[in-house]
Amino acid sequence: MIIINTLQKIVQKLNDIRVYVTISCVIISFITTSLAIDYLAIFGVLTLGILHGANDLSLLQSIRFMRTQLQRFLVYIATVLLFSLILYHFPLTALLFFVLFSCYHFGEQQWTHRFQSKTNSPQFFYFVYGAFLFSMLFWSHAEETQFIIKELSDLHIAPISFQYMTYSSVCLCVLYLLLQFSAAKTLIMDVLLQSTLLVLLFWTTNLIVSFGTYFIIWHSWPSLQDQTQTLYNKPNAYFAYLKDAFPYWIISILGLSLFLVYNEQIGLNPLALFFAFLAAITFPHVLVIFGLHQKFKLS
Numbered sequence: 001m002i003i004i005n006t007l008q009k010i011v012q013k014l015n016d017i018r019v020y021v022t023i024s025c026v027i028i029s030f031i032t033t034s035l036a037i038d039y040l041a042i043f044g045v046l047t048l049g050i051l052h053g054a055n056d057l058s059l060l061q062s063i064r065f066m067r068t069q070l071q072r073f074l075v076y077i078a079t080v081l082l083f084s085l086i087l088y089h090f091p092l093t094a095l096l097f098f099v100l101f102s103c104y105h106f107g108e109q110q111w112t113h114r115f116q117s118k119t120n121s122p123q124f125f126y127f128v129y130g131a132f133l134f135s136m137l138f139w140s141h142a143e144e145t146q147f148i149i150k151e152l153s154d155l156h157i158a159p160i161s162f163q164y165m166t167y168s169s170v171c172l173c174v175l176y177l178l179l180q181f182s183a184a185k186t187l188i189m190d191v192l193l194q195s196t197l198l199v200l201l202f203w204t205t206n207l208i209v210s211f212g213t214y215f216i217i218w219h220s221w222p223s224l225q226d227q228t229q230t231l232y233n234k235p236n237a238y239f240a241y242l243k244d245a246f247p248y249w250i251i252s253i254l255g256l257s258l259f260l261v262y263n264e265q266i267g268l269n270p271l272a273l274f275f276a277f278l279a280a281i282t283f284p285h286v287l288v289i290f291g292l293h294q295k296f297k298l299s
Contacts, residue, residue: 018217022201025213029205041212045278049212050252052220053285054245058231063291079284080255087276091153098279103130105286108293109223110194114187119180128172129191133214135165136199141207144271151272208271223289230292252281 028037057072066072087094104123107130115122138145142159149157177184177191198218202210228237231244259277260270 018221019197021217022197022213025209026201026204029209038206038208041209041216042274044216045212046253046256048224049215049220049278050281051242051245051249052224052227053281054248054252055227055231055241056285056288057248058244059227059288059292062230065291076284079287080280083283084280087152087280092155095149095153095279098283099134101283101286101290103127103134105289106130106133106219109219109226109289111191112293114190115184118187119183125173125176128169128176132166132169132173132195133198135162135169137202137207137210137214138162139166140199140202141210144207147269148272148275151269152276255281 025037057069057076060066060072060076061069066075083094083098087098104127107126107128108123111122111126111129115125119125139159139162142162145162146157146159149155173191177188198214201213205213224238224241228234228241231237232240256277259273
């Protein structure tokens, strides 16, 4: 009876579009060497991936940051430019802060609906789970990750460092769940299933597909759903979201185009440039979403 109940729960957890898309990406990557799935992942990042952060000014208004839209726009653009300058002149410092902030951001988005109000100090789990995601992604694509870090910061990191980071973050996740077992026991199966699926994704697909699939399906789409609920007080208000976000999405794409035009002066590999651009536009978004969650305690 226990086995049957467990299997029923697993089937229910697997009834998720994210699961089907992720498994499809794994299968397609396994049976073909075509670059089509790479281009599809890049297209998804440049559309839905960037769109999910294109309404940040409206979110800032909802948390009453600054008085006017112009003030919010200027502060937001200044933050992007400041981070870009820091990334250019102090790349190691910028990358470190970006990864640390993003660990929390990615973990929070994936688990806030499940952990909020159920366990104590879920913020700790958000951070260490995000660290697990990043370190596992880095470890499973150590050569490409080394290359990108070397391009951006001229720093060589041994692959074993990513391995140790993964082990450490997994141990901290397990420790948290054990200490919170009475409250988190109903969540453990979710954590195991999603983590197993993401590990499978990371180790069977290349860096672009791994990152793109996670970023689009597991992060951007759920985040966009939360934002539409917050901004328009109703679910599925996607047309209204798209209409408001479109001008800022265009600005982001134009920004990437400028990066590409002046890349000869910057001298970065296109892959490193792509991730540097994402880091520059994502950093202020991370701060906005953190403020949004703190104000509204999304659940």
